[in-house]
Amino acid sequence: MTSDASAAPTVEPVPVDVVLPLRSAVLRGGGPAGLPGDDDPATVHLAARAADGRVTGVVRLAPAACPWRPHARAPWQLRGMATDPAVRGSGAGRALVEAGLAVVAGRGGDLVWCNARVPAAGFYALMGFTTVTGEFDVPGIGPHVGMLLDLPARAQEALPAFPAP
């Protein structure tokens, strides 16, 4: 079956078991992909789906203290960001980040941060994140940089409405 990779994906909150296969394939070389906190009630898992229902991208957001803003009021961490290589460049990653920011804003968060793989840092920069650290190594994965985004600076009212899961 073929699908139109250029079509805008739908993004929706999903149970963790929906995100694990793509997270594993893209970020863990097919290995175990569970993360601490995956089952916490406050953790939000989002999946992008193609028109045929196939999961083309995943991300997770969860409340977590920011290492570089220890006194932030309501920080959330973005993790497990991955899109299917077959759809890259067609907007799945952007749709997931925009939906994730809307979820965080809707829950009162004012800061989103992530440990960004260096090859993906340009993507996060396009999404509005700022690099706030030098490069550091995550053993077994590679070089990362710390990045964050202040939601007030993005005008929260401009974010798309997004339902709570």
Ligand SMILES: CC(C)(COP(=O)(O)OP(=O)(O)OC[C@H]1O[C@@H](n2cnc3c(N)ncnc32)[C@H](O)[C@@H]1OP(=O)(O)O)[C@@H](O)C(=O)NCCC(=O)NCCS
């Ligand atoms: C990084 C990743 C999630 C981007 O997903 P994607 O589906 O390609 O993203 P989009 O198609 O929505 O791209 C949005 C914009 O970012 C750009 N972009 C995408 N990946 C980029 C990258 N690695 N560096 C710079 N720009 C990038 C696109 O060209 C596009 O630009 P445009 O709006 O000007 O056209 C995807 O490449 C991926 O899964 N990579 C492997 C896993 C990974 O590194 N995850 C991040 C872990 S921290």
